[in-house]
Amino acid sequence: MTSEMIGFRDVSLAYPGGVRALDGVSASIEKGAFVALVGGSGSGKTSLLKTINRLIEPTSGEVVFDGAPVAAQDAPVLRRRVGYVFQGLGLFPHMSVAENICVTPDLLDWSKVDMAARVSELLTLVDLPQEVASRAPSALSGGQRQRVALARALAARPPVMLMDEPFGALDPVTRDGLMRACRALHDALGLTTIMVTHDMQEALLSADRILVLAHGRLVADGTPAEFLRDDAAPEVAALIDVPRRQSARIQDLMRGQGPVAHG
Amino acid sequence: MDERLHAAWRVLPEYLSQHVLLCAAALALALALCLPLTLLALRRPRWAGPLVAVASLVQTIPGLALMALFYPILLAFSALTTAAFGRGVPALGFLPALLALTLYAMLPILRNAIAGLRGVDADVVEAARGVGMTERQILMRVQAPLSAPVVMAGVRTAAVWTIGAATLATPVGQTTLGNYIFSGLQTENWVAVIFGCVTSALVAIIADLSLGAVEQGVALRERKRIFAGVILIIAGVAAALLANFSGGARTYVIGAKNFSEQFILAEAITRRIEGQGATARIQQGLGSAIVYRALAGNDLDVYVDYAGTLWTNVLGRTDTPPHDEMIADLGRALMARDGVRVLGALGFENAYALAMKPERAAALGVKTIADLARVAPQLTLGADLEFLERPEWATLRNTYGLAFKATRSFNPTFVYRALASGEVDVISAFSSDGRIAAEKLVLLADPKGAIPAYDALVLLSPKRRDDPVLDRALKPLIGAITPDAMRAANYASDRDADKQTPAQAAETLLAPIR
Numbered sequence: 001m002t003s004e005m006i007g008f009r010d011v012s013l014a015y016p017g018g019v020r021a022l023d024g025v026s027a028s029i030e031k032g033a034f035v036a037l038v039g040g041s042g043s044g045k046t047s048l049l050k051t052i053n054r055l056i057e058p059t060s061g062e063v064v065f066d067g068a069p070v071a072a073q074d075a076p077v078l079r080r081r082v083g084y085v086f087q088g089l090g091l092f093p094h095m096s097v098a099e100n101i102c103v104t105p106d107l108l109d110w111s112k113v114d115m116a117a118r119v120s121e122l123l124t125l126v127d128l129p130q131e132v133a134s135r136a137p138s139a140l141s142g143g144q145r146q147r148v149a150l151a152r153a154l155a156a157r158p159p160v161m162l163m164d165e166p167f168g169a170l171d172p173v174t175r176d177g178l179m180r181a182c183r184a185l186h187d188a189l190g191l192t193t194i195m196v197t198h199d200m201q202e203a204l205l206s207a208d209r210i211l212v213l214a215h216g217r218l219v220a221d222g223t224p225a226e227f228l229r230d231d232a233a234p235e236v237a238a239l240i241d242v243p244r245r246q247s248a249r250i251q252d253l254m255r256g257q258g259p260v261a262h263g
Numbered sequence: 264m265d266e267r268l269h270a271a272w273r274v275l276p277e278y279l280s281q282h283v284l285l286c287a288a289a290l291a292l293a294l295a296l297c298l299p300l301t302l303l304a305l306r307r308p309r310w311a312g313p314l315v316a317v318a319s320l321v322q323t324i325p326g327l328a329l330m331a332l333f334y335p336i337l338l339a340f341s342a343l344t345t346a347a348f349g350r351g352v353p354a355l356g357f358l359p360a361l362l363a364l365t366l367y368a369m370l371p372i373l374r375n376a377i378a379g380l381r382g383v384d385a386d387v388v389e390a391a392r393g394v395g396m397t398e399r400q401i402l403m404r405v406q407a408p409l410s411a412p413v414v415m416a417g418v419r420t421a422a423v424w425t426i427g428a429a430t431l432a433t434p435v436g437q438t439t440l441g442n443y444i445f446s447g448l449q450t451e452n453w454v455a456v457i458f459g460c461v462t463s464a465l466v467a468i469i470a471d472l473s474l475g476a477v478e479q480g481v482a483l484r485e486r487k488r489i490f491a492g493v494i495l496i497i498a499g500v501a502a503a504l505l506a507n508f509s510g511g512a513r514t515y516v517i518g519a520k521n522f523s524e525q526f527i528l529a530e531a532i533t534r535r536i537e538g539q540g541a542t543a544r545i546q547q548g549l550g551s552a553i554v555y556r557a558l559a560g561n562d563l564d565v566y567v568d569y570a571g572t573l574w575t576n577v578l579g580r581t582d583t584p585p586h587d588e589m590i591a592d593l594g595r596a597l598m599a600r601d602g603v604r605v606l607g608a609l610g611f612e613n614a615y616a617l618a619m620k621p622e623r624a625a626a627l628g629v630k631t632i633a634d635l636a637r638v639a640p641q642l643t644l645g646a647d648l649e650f651l652e653r654p655e656w657a658t659l660r661n662t663y664g665l666a667f668k669a670t671r672s673f674n675p676t677f678v679y680r681a682l683a684s685g686e687v688d689v690i691s692a693f694s695s696d697g698r699i700a701a702e703k704l705v706l707l708a709d710p711k712g713a714i715p716a717y718d719a720l721v722l723l724s725p726k727r728r729d730d731p732v733l734d735r736a737l738k739p740l741i742g743a744i745t746p747d748a749m750r751a752a753n754y755a756s757d758r759d760a761d762k763q764t765p766a767q768a769a770e771t772l773l774a775p776i777r
Contacts, residue, residue, distance in 0.1 A: 055393060080395030090390025094408045094484060104394045152394070 004064070005031040005160060005192040006052055011061035013047055013216070021047045022058065023216040029194065029209075031159075034186050036203035037196045038239070039213035045196045046087070048213065049162050052194070053082045066159070080104050083153030083191075085163040089145055091137040097148050098133040104156040122151040127181065143174040150182065154189070161186070163195040179206050201243040204228070212239065267454040270764045271443060276506045277544075279462060282439040283503035285357065285432060286425045286466075289364035293372055293421060296365070301376040302402075311377050318370040326367060326428040330435045333359035334553060341560070355553065355562040356546070360432035360439075367428055368421040375417025379410030408481070415478035419471055426467040430459065433548045434521070436557060440466070445548040450523050450756050450765060451676055469499065515543035515733070518554045518566030522675050523756045523765065524613060524695060524749065528567045528719070530769035535736040551649060552576065559601040561726040565733060568722055569613050571715035573597065575654045583658075586716045593720075602725030606733075607741035611695055611749045614717035615655050618692040618704040620682060631708040635689065636663040643668055645687030647675040655714055656691075662713040676757070695719075695746060697754020719744075743776050 006029040013022040022044045029035055037045040050056040051063045054075040063070045070078060091100050099106075101122055102115040110118070119133055126147040137145055146167055153161060163182070167175045183206050186193045197203055203210050204224045212220035212235065220227070220236045227236055228244070304311035321329070334354055341351035352358060383406050391405040430441030443459025446452070473495040480488030515536050519529035529545045536543040546563060555577050557563045570590055574580050578596055583589075594605040617632060624630070627638050635642075644667040650656055651670055659665065667689075673681055679698050682690045692699055692706070694717070699706065721737055723730070752772045755763040763771070 053393065055389065076395045076397045076400075078395075079393055084390075084393040086386060086390050086393060088386035088390075090384075090386045090393070092387060092391070092405060093384075094405075103396075107395050107400070 003031050004028050005033070005066060006194070007062075007064035008048070008051075009062040009064065011048070011051060011058045011063060013044070013051070013056065014059045020216050022051075024061070025213070025216070025218045026061075027211060027218060027221060029192065031192055032190060034183065034193045034206065034208045035195070036207035036210045037194060037213065038198065038200055038203045038210055040198060042215075043213040044216040045198075045213045046164055047216075049164055049194060049196050052160075052162060053079045053084060055079075076107075080108055080156060081158050081160070083156075083158040083161040085149050085153045085161070085166040087164040087166075087168065087196075089149045091145060091149060091152070093137060096134050096136060097140070100137060100148060101133075101151045101155050103152065108156055118155060122154060125154070125185065126151045143170055143178070146170065146174075146178060150178075150185075154185070157189075159192060161191050161193040163193065165196055165198070182206070200239050201246075204240075204243060212236065265454065266767065267452055267762075267764060268458070270766060271455055271458040274442075275462070278438060278440050278442055278459075279466070280503040280506035281437070282426075282429055282441075282463065283466065283499060284507060285360055285364065285437060285439060286422070286429050286470075287500045287503070289361050289425050289429070290368055290418070290422055292361065292365045293368035293425075294418070297369055297372045297376060300373060301380065304373075304377045305380050305402075305406075311381075315370075315374050315377065318373050321366045322370045326363070327431045327434065329363040329367065330359055330432060331550075333362050334435055337362075338556065338560075351560070353562055354560060355436040355549075355557045357437050359435050360429070360437040364425050364429060364432070368425045371417045371420040371424065372414075373417075375420070376410070376414045379413030379417075380406050382413060383409045408484075411481040412478055415474065415481055419474045419478060422470045422474055423467045426463060426470060430463050434550055435553065436518075436546050436549055436562065438544075438546070442547060445521065446526060446765075448674065449521055449548075449676060450526065450762070451759070452762065452764070470496070473499075514541050515564045515727075516562070517543055517545045518549055518557060518563040519545055519547040520551050520554055520566075521548045522693075523768075524693070524753050525567065526765035527752050527756060527768045527772060528609075530766045531740070531773050532565060532567075532721075532737065534769060534773060535740065536732065539732045539736045541732050541736075555603075555722075558722055558724045559603055561724050564724050564727045564730075565737070566722055567609065567719050569717040569719055570608075571614065571655065571717040573720070574715055581654065581658070583712060583715045586718075589716055590718060590720075597722070602728065604723040604725075604728035606721040606723055606737055608718040608720050609740055609744040609749075610742045611719055611744055611746040612717045613693045613695040613719055613749075614714055615650065615653075615659075616692050616694045616709075616714070617659075617689055617707045618682070618699060619689050619707065621703060621705050623688060624705050624707075629707065630705075631710050632659065632663050632665070632713075633710055635707055636665050639665050639667050639689075641668060642688040643686070644670045644689050644691070645678050645681045646670060646672055646691040647678055648672050650691040659713050662711050695749045695753060697750045697752070697757055700750060701754050701758060719749075739776055744772065748772055748775075 008025050008027045011022055011025045012020065014020050025048060037049060039045040047056055051058050052065060052070065054070050065073065065078065092103070098119045101119050105115050105118060120130060123130055123133060128144060128147050132140060132144065137148060140148065167178050170178070179202060195207065204227065207224065209223055210227060211218060214235065220233060226232065227240055232240065300314055304314055337352060337354035337359055341354050345351040387405060388401060391401045396404060429439050430444055432439045433441035433445045440459050440463040443455045447455030447459060473492045476488045476492030480486065480492060517529045517532050519525040526547060529547060533543045533545060549557065551572065554563070554566055555568060558566055570593055573593055574589060584592065590608065597603040597605060617635065619629065629635050629638060651672060671687060678690045679702065681687045683702065694706065721740065723733060727733055752768040755771065756765055756768045
């Protein structure tokens with residue numbers, strides 16, 4: 001077995017009033033994996049992601065990061081070792097793009113020279129022109145802001161990237177481009193990546209492994225290939241049905257057949 | 264230049280510097296207090312509501328009342344500290360004004376700081392936590408700069424309020440630009456009133472512009488603007504400090520209540536003290552109850568009060584003994600109880616009296632207060648702000664059975680206007696008031712002797728009661744000011760045309776005294 005980067009051991013999260021956002025989730029994620037966390041709204045996928053860098057503390061169970069329980073690690077120090085792309089991006093509006101990117105290196109007391117070099121390197125990496133460095137985030141387009149958020153998460157060379165619906169608000173073309181850029185960065189930098197998404201197609205196309213959550217429980221765990229097999233579990237089959245039918249129709253269309261109802 | 268404008272210019276450095284220092288201290292203290300309270304509200308959101316509610320409640324108390332409230336509070340506190348540590352705190356002047364203005368300034372600062380910090384986008388705060396900032400770093404690097412424009416707007420509002428409200432500190436004995444307004448109102452010196460309004464408005468505008476520059480600098484992240492604003496503020500406060508401390512040691516503090524005669528006598532006493540080579544300053548516009556306590560507490564060194572006032576208000580006596588006996592008793596009682604020395608009587612009385620227009624009095628057949636009682640139910644009494652609350656009025660009313668159709672209170676100056684315009688039929692007046700002769704009013708006789716003697720007495724504080732300079736300076740005034748001289752001086756400063764400043768009137772009054 002390859003070495004574990006992140007481990008969930010019977011993780012539960014209950015809110016006062018008895019609502020269980022997470023219910024006994026256990027999983028082990030090895031180094032170098034690209035994992036998609038899939039589920040509908042309220043399934044607990046974002047909560048599970050946030051237990052990794054202690055933005056949320058589970059009410060019971062244990063989360064292990066790089067061999068040590070996160071509860072035993074100083075939260076700010078832990079978070080500086082984890083890249084995080086927020087759903088709402090959370091770029092700092094009062095800082096320039098360069099300052100946004102270097103916020104974690106600055107917390108780690110990098111030198112000014114190292115930080116300037118890193119900004120330049122990251123802008124190239126996420127395919128942004130160098131001149132945006134001095135601009136305010138508000139002066140960028142939506143896609144450019146996503147790239148800045150990605151660059152900020154990568155800045156301190158974290159071994160782990162957590163992404164919460166990172167490209168949700170973008171048009172399909174930009175979204176596809178960024179997704180592929182992300183995957184390429186993951187491979188090139190040898191990261192361990194966990195991405196939360198509600199889009200099964202995105203998960204199938206980019207991840208090595210897919211975890212499906214429903215009502216706070218882990219209901220399926222497998223590779224895209226396993227998910228697409230005909231003998232997949234019924235919960236999985238339901239999730240896979242939509243992308244499978246859509247792709248079959250597109251293939252039919254490409255072969256020159258007219259629109260036909262599929263049953 | 265107009266003499267009144269000249270007089271106003273002369274005291275500007277003192278008034279302005281005191282005003283600026285008071286406001287700066289109050290704002291600095293308010294900021295210092297609001298910082299931990301804001302952090303508390305941020306960490307414990309349940310506290311935010313009650314905190315702002317308390318600050319709002321303070322705001323509903325009128326500014327003048329808030330300052331007045333601090334006087335008895337500090338007096339009681341001073342008694343406590345004296346008992347515990349052998350040292351009191353001053354109950355008058357800077358301290359009550361500072362505390363009241365600080366409380367006043369807190370609401371806008373607190374409200375905006377809490378609203379500003381809470382208004383910072385929750386996603387941005389979570390991102391700050393997510394990139395690895397500690398709670399303190401989140402506050403300093405994200406929440407503070409993002410809420411700064413809103414917080415600064417609150418500080419600006421507080422500054423403008425404070426600078427305006429500071430003019431109300433004059434009656435509690437703190438010199439401010441309000442001295443122009445309060446004394447100008449009393450002596451109908453509109454030049455002084457306008458001068459006070461304009462200068463305090465200018466200070467407010469300059470402070471607002473400076474803080475505005477800081478606010479914009481913070482919002483636009485332009486250091487130049489922030490520096491410009493901060494430097495302007497520091498320069499203003501530094502100039503005030505310099506003006507305040509280069510003024511030299513002011514040795515004697517002279518108290519004055521809030522009417523012309525008191526201003527003139529305070530000016531006269533100042534001149535006599537300066538004649539001895541010492542320096543003095545006037546604390547004017549003090550409320551009549553505050554002024555005696557300030558003297559007894561050594562906050563003032565000398566002032567002039569009236570026998571009847573001391574007898575009834577200070578000693579709480581209700582009997583009316585014969586004149587000489589009362590003056591002698593008074594001297595003994597004040598010394599025994601408070602260590603206050605009665606240096607002597609100036610030579611005139613300023614008794615409460617009831618006055619009417621002669622033709623109205625003649626038409627009604629009123630010559631004495633006993634006659635007045637007969638027709639009182641058809642008449643309206645106009646009184647100064649104090650009179651109706653004073654025990655003399657109660658005595659007078661009970662002795663003669665006076666029951667007016669209505670009573671109305673005015674600022675002392677406006678009482679005469681009200682009589683002239685027919686708004687009221689009878690007024691409370693002071694027997695030394697120059698306007699009685701000038702407007703040919705008749706004073707109603709007091710056949711039953713209900714009103715006690717009101718000789719003007721020079722009082723010295725316990726600390727200064729054996730001071731040789733005061734002795735030399737003020738002894739020659741004893742018995743030297745005749746009722747006619749005082750009336751003439753009062754009239755010169757109260758009349759509408761060719762009005763003299765209290766300083767000029769004091770010169771005239773002192774001319775015959777060596």
